[in-house]
Structures are given as structure tokens and as C-alpha cells.
Amino acid sequence: MRASRIRRLSTELANQIAAGEVVERPASIVKELVENALDAGATRIAVTVELGGKRLVRVEDDGEGMTPDDAVLALERHATSKIRRVEDLAAISTLGFRGEALPSIASVSHLLLRTRTQGASRGTEIRVSGGVVASTREVGAPEGTTLEVTDLFYNVPARRKFLKSDGAETTQVSRLVTQLALGHPDVGFTLTSGPRRLLQCPPAASLADRLFQLYKDRSDLVEVGKSAAGVQVTGFVAALAGPGQGPVRGPQNIFVNGRAVKDRTIAHAIVHAYSTATIKERSPEVHLFLEVPPDRVDVNVHPTKAEVRFLEPSLVHEVVRRALSEALGQGPAPEITLDVVAGGGAAQQPGSSGPAPATAMGAPGGGDRWQPLAETPRGGAPVVGAGYEQPLRDLVREVRPAAVEAVPVAVDRPLLPLGQFRDTFIIAIDDDGIAIIDQHVAHERVLFEQVMERLTTGSLESQRLLTPMIIELPPAERQALAAHGPALERLGFEVEEFGGDSVRIAAMPALVGLAACEAAVRALAQDLDGLDQGSAIDETLRRIAATTACHAAVKANDRLTPEKMVYILDELRRTAHSSVCPHGRPVIVRLSRREIEKRFERI
Ligand SMILES: Nc1ncnc2c1ncn2[C@@H]1O[C@H](COP(=O)(O)OP(=O)(O)O)[C@@H](O)[C@H]1O
Ligand SMILES: [Mg+2]
Incomplete structure (x- = not known):
């Protein structure tokens, strides 16, 4: 008979194995300890x-x-105050619940726990x-809890070898504390590395204040706020x-019920929202906070609790996508101001060097051609014939009834086009002032969103050419x-190879006119040639x-005919991101009614 080979692992060894999952590096210890402090209701950490963090990680809190007795229990495996029954797992409202962190950390380090409950005379x-308790005693201690973890992996050299340089580990810790601080604006955080104070955030009243503490002024971010289902x-x-004519790149901090997570559903919704708005999305900076009823999200998916599972992922996807789309569409049109010299001469910029944006609206001198809409040479129904005393809203309704029912977007008041300036800019008015719209970028924005929208449901309408077009191109571009x-x-x-230096175009998108076809294909060839090898298909399609x-x-x-101008403004109004083009250029600038009235001394 063979002797039994199966043996029950010692508690220490079992904890070390668990530590393999929970404790990867100093930053993981910081995460677990700070989460415990947050669960304990700390206001300062x-x-x-x-x-x-290899020699020391210390986390001090002023929590409960x-x-x-609890202090002793806390160090045992599967000991937790946060859940009791299996039902509790279905609706977790704390960051911790597995009862694994402290025993795991203790099994691979020297650990000191000092704690005192609020109002107690002595601490422990x-x-x-x-992993073996060396001493327990009564001590004087501040209210709250301090955990000190020294000599991480002193007894597991194999793990110690995988740690990066001190600097790299510090960076990880600093990133993590930044993220935790962002996730909990009402809690004060400090981070000290050796003699250096890396972070200092007193408790903040709002997320905006916390963002300011961490990242200073961020006028390149827009606020998101949506609640649905x-x-x-x-x-x-x-x-x-x-600043670089596109969204800033940066960290993507995603929180679900206060917990920082990596989640593919949310990541995809972010890409989706940006990809219908800009071709420069790549990796936009986002700080997003989702609140989902605890019974509709499972946090018990991953030992480090870095992933969650949503009961209704497509619902979450949709709400996030819409929240971002709406926020991105809300960028206000840049305002311009007038500089008018009494007597009607050319505008002078007092003490300014170089022309201010206002000069675009400077005195329309000799060559500048205004085209009053009603007198457009190409004819078309005069739009303003009814007179200005009629409310603008009604006027536009008269021209295009659908215009008024559009969904609320950035340009949400109907703009009435008056004419073109230099055949390049549409001049339009509404109750709030005068708008100047770059007709090309406006139309480009409209078409881009239409194309992206249709691509999500299939492909774009194609039109076959009666005679295929042959175009010569350099080899790399043909390729x-x-x-x-x-x-x-x-x-x-x-598009197919035609032999020699040529390609043959047999069909093209219906929305590109025949006249623009060759230029479009040449631009595409150059564009695709410049694209990084291995770019994702989404990126390629977007380009x-x-x-x-x-x-x-x-x-x-x-x-442009009056109809075309009305059409462009109308479509722009339905467009989610109407104030900037896909490349980040402004579509519209405004001269406010206030500014005009001020200049004419009417207020
Ligand atoms: N900073 C702290 N303040 C108060 N109690 C704490 C603190 N850290 C840990 N505890 C207690 O110790 C228990 C075990 O902690 P831990 O091993 O991290 O498991 P979990 O957080 O999953 O419950 C917690 O449930 C909590 O009751
Ligand atoms: Mg915990």
C-alpha cells in the first residue's frame, strides 16, 4: 500500500498562495490598505x-x-466585517468583502497593526x-488604524525579484493613490515617499475641486452628467x-460605485462616443464615475476586485455612450468681441500685437462681398421676405418644419442664414446674436457623423461609375x-489595381460627387499610406x-444656395458635436447679442 500523498496546507502557506493573487507589488498593498481605510469611514488617509514601498508601506487613517478582539480576527483568513451571508454577495456596498487582504499581506512581510476605536481608552x-503573530499588546494610539508593512517578500525571494526599481514602484504607488483620491474627493489624502511629499489633497467639496487639486486648471475637460435607467x-x-486640435490624451480613470475598475464595456462605449466625434481620439483622458444599483453589478469576479460584471452590459454601454456624446457636444461656440472705432473706420486693436479673432468681423471693406439671401443670384425662395418682426423660430419653421423638433444639442436654437461672406463663411443670426460658420468644416462635421452613424449599422451607399476612373498613384499609395x-x-x-502605376475606381460612396472623386481617392491613398501599420480597423474606418x-x-x-445654407445649419443643429470638426477645428464662432448691444451703447 502506498502512503497517502495528499496533505492539508499550513495556514501560512495557504495565505502565501492567496497573496500571490492579491499582493503583486507595493501598489497592491497600498490599494488594499487604503480601501480598508475608506471602508472604515476615514476622512483622512x-x-x-x-x-x-519595498522597505515600508504605511497607511494611517482616522476611521472607526x-x-x-476584532484586530486579532482581522488577520485571519476569510475574516471580514463586511459580509455575513451569501445573499450579501449580491449587493456589495463596501470596497472589501473577501477577508483576504490582511492575512495575505501579513504572510509575505512584517506587519504591524495599531488601532483604537473611537472613544476607547486604549488601543491595540x-x-x-x-503570517505568524509575534506579539499582541495594549498601547496608546490615536483613534483610527495604522498598518505598517515592512520588508515585503522578505520570505519569498522569487517574488521579490519581480519587483521593479524603487522609482518605478513609487510611480505605480503614486498613480494608484492619485486614482483613489480622485475616486473619493471628500476624503483627504497625502502620499509621502522618503523625504518627499508627492501628493497632498485636503478633503474637497466636489469632484471638480479634487480634479483641480490633482491636475490644476483643466479647461480642456468637459463635465459629464447623465442619469438613465x-x-x-x-x-x-x-x-x-x-490644445493639439483634438482631445487631450491622458489617464482613463473609471469608477463603478466608488471602485476603480478596468471594464471593456465602458472602454468600448468611450471609444464609440469619441469615434463618432473626432478622428483624434486615440486615448482620451477620462475620469468617469458610474453609480449602478449594487444588485445590478457583480464585483466578485476577480481577486483584486479590478473587474466587475454588469447584469445589463448593453444598457450600461448605452448610458455611458450617450452621457459622453452629450457632454462632448456641449462645447460652447467660441465668442468673438468687436473693436469698433467711432466714425466707422477700420477696427484698431488697442495695444494689441497681431490681429485678434475680432478682425474677422472688422469693417467689411471694398472687396468683401455680402450676399443678402433674398437677392441670391441663383434664385430660390427668399427666406427673409416675411420680415424680421416675425419671431425667428417661426421663420425657420416656415422654411423647414423639421428643424425645430431636433434633439437638444450644442447649437440648439435655429440659426437663420443671411448670406455668405466671401463665399466661405455663412453668416447667420438667432435671438442670441450673430454666428459665423465655416461652411466647409460645418458640412464636414455633419457628413462625418452621418457616415460614422451609418457604418455602425452596416455599410455606406455606393454608386457605380458609368466609366470606371483610372488614376496613377505612387507604389506605396497603391499598396x-x-x-x-x-x-x-x-x-x-x-478600388482595384489596374496594372502599371494605376488603380481603377469602379464605385464610390454616393455622397461624394463625381467631381470630387479623384481628389478623394488621392487623399485616401496618402492618408492610408501614412497610417501606422497594424492600426485597428476602427481607426482605419474613421480615417x-x-x-x-x-x-x-x-x-x-x-x-451656396439659400436652401443649401439652411440645410447645412439645420443638419449641424442635429449633429451631436456641432461646435468642432472631426479634426478639432472650430465650426462656428459667435458674436453675442450682449456684445453687440454693448458696442452700440444700448446697455
Ligand atoms: N483600516 C481599518 N479600519 C478598521 N477596520 C479595518 C481596517 N482594515 C481592516 N479592518 C477590518 O479587518 C477586516 C479584514 O480586512 P481585509 O483582510 O482587508 O478584508 P476585507 O476588507 O475584505 O473585509 C475588515 O473586514 C475590517 O473589519
Ligand atoms: Mg480589505
Whole structure:
């Protein structure tokens, strides 16, 4: 008979194995300890690390503390105050619940726990080494809890070897504390590394204040706020028009019920929202907070609780996508101010060097051609014939009844076009002032969103050319077109090698006019040639869509009929992101009624 080979693992070894999942590096310890402090209702949390946390991680809180008995229990495996019954698992409202962190950490370090409950006369101090309790005694201690973890992995050299340099570990800790601080604005945080204070955030009244403490002034972020179907989304995300003509790149902090998570559903919704708005999304900075009823999200998916599972992922996806879309569409149109010299001469910029944006509205001198809408040479129904005393809203309703029922978006008041300036800008008015719209970028924005919208449901309408078009292109560009055949086809292009230096275009998207076809294909070839190898298909489609929209749009110097102007403004109004083009250029600038009245000394 063979001797039995199966043996029950010692508690210490079992804890070390669990530690393999929970404790990867100093930052994981900081995460577990800070989450415990938050669960204990702390209002101030101080984190200290030395040598990137390898020598020391200390977390001090002013939370509820532990009684002597609880302090002993807290170090045992599967001991927790946060759940009791299996039903509790279905609606978890605390950050912790597994009862694993303290025993796991204690099994791979030297741990000191000092704690005192609110109002108790004495505190408790427990020392543990490699998972074995070394001493327990009564001590004087501040109210709250301090945990000190020293010599991480001193007894597991294999794990110690995987730690990065002190600097790299400090960076991880600092990122993590920043994220936790962002997730809990009402709690004060400090982070100290050796002699350096890396972070200091007193308790803040709002998320906006906390963002300011952490990242200073962020006018390149827009606020998100939406609540639908029991899901609430708040936060701040990169605006479409960042400093580099596109949303700023940066960290993506996602919180579900106060817990920082990585979640593919949410990540996808973010990409989706940005991809219908801009071609420069890549990795936009977002700080998003979801509140979901605890019984509709499962947090018990992953040992480090970094992932969650939603009961209704597509609902969450939709609410997040809409929340972002609405927020991104809300960027206000930039305002311009007038500088008028009494007597009507050319505008002078008092003491300014270089022309201010206002000069675009400077005195319309000799060559500048205004086209009053009613007298447009190409005819068409005069739009303003009814006179201005009629409310503008009614006027526009008269021209295009559907205009008024559009969904609320950035440009949510109907704009009445008066005419074109230099055949390039549409001049329009509404009750709030005068708007100048770049006709090309406005139309481009409209078409881009239409194209992206249709792509999500299938492919774009294509039109076959009666005589295929033959275009000569450099080899690299021919290659680029060939390599992206399927993507081009989804947008309605049919392009094939024609031998020699040529490609043959047999079909193109219906929305691109024949006249613009060759230019569009040349631009696409260059664009796709410049695209990073291995770009995601989404990215490729977005690029093609942007180039297609650009070439299908009316150009600068195109004379527009009144109907076309009304159409563009009308569509722009339905467009979610009407104030910037997909490349981040402004679509519209406004001269407010207030500014005009001020200049004419009417207020
Ligand atoms: N900073 C703290 N303040 C008060 N109680 C704490 C603190 N840290 C841990 N505890 C107590 O110790 C228990 C075990 O902690 P832990 O091992 O992290 O498991 P969990 O957080 O999953 O319950 C907690 O349930 C809590 O009751
Ligand atoms: Mg915990």
C-alpha cells in the first residue's frame, strides 16, 4: 500500500498562495490598505512609502478602528466585517468583502497593526512576521488604524525579484493613490515617499475641486452628467478641441460605485462616443464615475476586485455612450468681441500685437462681398421676405418644419442664414446674436457623423461609375489602397489595381460627387499610406470616413444656395458635436447679442 500523498496546507502557506493573487507589488498593498481605510469611514488617509514601498508601506487613517478582539480576527483568513451571508454577495456596498487582504499581506512581510476605536481608552498593537503573530499588546494610539508593512517578500525571494526599481514602484504607488483620491474627493489624502511629499489633497467639496487639486486648471475637460435607467454617469472627459486640435490624451480613470475598475464595456462605449466625434481620439483622458444599483453589478469576479460584471452590459454601454456624446457636444461656440472705432473706420486693436479673432468681423471693406439671401443670384425662395418682426423660430419653421423638433444639442436654437461672406463663411443670426460658420468644416462635421452613424449599422451607399476612373498613384499609395480594400468597400469605394502605376475606381460612396472623386481617392491613398501599420480597423474606418466627409463637403469659395445654407445649419443643429470638426477645428464662432448691444451703447 502506498502512503497517502495528499496533505492539508499550513495556514501560512495557504495565505502565501492567496497573496500571490492579491499582493503583486507595493501598489497592491497600498490599494488594499487604503480601501480598508475608506471602508472604515476615514476622512483622512496618509500613505507613506520607502524605497518604492519595498522597505515600508504605511497607511494611517482616522476611521472607526478595531476592538482588540476584532484586530486579532482581522488577520485571519476569510475574516471580514463586511459580509455575513451569501445573499450579501449580491449587493456589495463596501470596497472589501473577501477577508483576504490582511492575512495575505501579513504572510509575505512584517506587519504591524495599531488601532483604537473611537472613544476607547486604549488601543491595540499586533505584530506579525511571515503570517505568524509575534506579539499582541495594549498601547496608546490615536483613534483610527495604522498598518505598517515592512520588508515585503522578505520570505519569498522569487517574488521579490519581480519587483521593479524603487522609482518605478513609487510611480505605480503614486498613480494608484492619485486614482483613489480622485475616486473619493471628500476624503483627504497625502502620499509621502522618503523625504518627499508627492501628493497632498485636503478633503474637497466636489469632484471638480479634487480634479483641480490633482491636475490644476483643466479647461480642456468637459463635465459629464447623465442619469438613465438607474445608471448614473458623472465626471470629466477630454473636450473635442484640446490644445493639439483634438482631445487631450491622458489617464482613463473609471469608477463603478466608488471602485476603480478596468471594464471593456465602458472602454468600448468611450471609444464609440469619441469615434463618432473626432478622428483624434486615440486615448482620451477620462475620469468617469458610474453609480449602478449594487444588485445590478457583480464585483466578485476577480481577486483584486479590478473587474466587475454588469447584469445589463448593453444598457450600461448605452448610458455611458450617450452621457459622453452629450457632454462632448456641449462645447460652447467660441465668442468673438468687436473693436469698433467711432466714425466707422477700420477696427484698431488697442495695444494689441497681431490681429485678434475680432478682425474677422472688422469693417467689411471694398472687396468683401455680402450676399443678402433674398437677392441670391441663383434664385430660390427668399427666406427673409416675411420680415424680421416675425419671431425667428417661426421663420425657420416656415422654411423647414423639421428643424425645430431636433434633439437638444450644442447649437440648439435655429440659426437663420443671411448670406455668405466671401463665399466661405455663412453668416447667420438667432435671438442670441450673430454666428459665423465655416461652411466647409460645418458640412464636414455633419457628413462625418452621418457616415460614422451609418457604418455602425452596416455599410455606406455606393454608386457605380458609368466609366470606371483610372488614376496613377505612387507604389506605396497603391499598396496602401490595396491593403485596406475591405474597409474602403464598407464606405462604398471599389478600388482595384489596374496594372502599371494605376488603380481603377469602379464605385464610390454616393455622397461624394463625381467631381470630387479623384481628389478623394488621392487623399485616401496618402492618408492610408501614412497610417501606422497594424492600426485597428476602427481607426482605419474613421480615417477613411473623415477624408470622405472632407471631400464630399462643400468647399471654401463655393457659392451656396439659400436652401443649401439652411440645410447645412439645420443638419449641424442635429449633429451631436456641432461646435468642432472631426479634426478639432472650430465650426462656428459667435458674436453675442450682449456684445453687440454693448458696442452700440444700448446697455
Ligand atoms: N483600516 C481599518 N479600519 C478598521 N477596520 C479595518 C481596517 N482594515 C481592516 N479592518 C477590518 O479587518 C477586516 C479584514 O480586512 P481585509 O483582510 O482587508 O478584508 P476585507 O476588507 O475584505 O473585509 C475588515 O473586514 C475590517 O473589519
Ligand atoms: Mg480589505
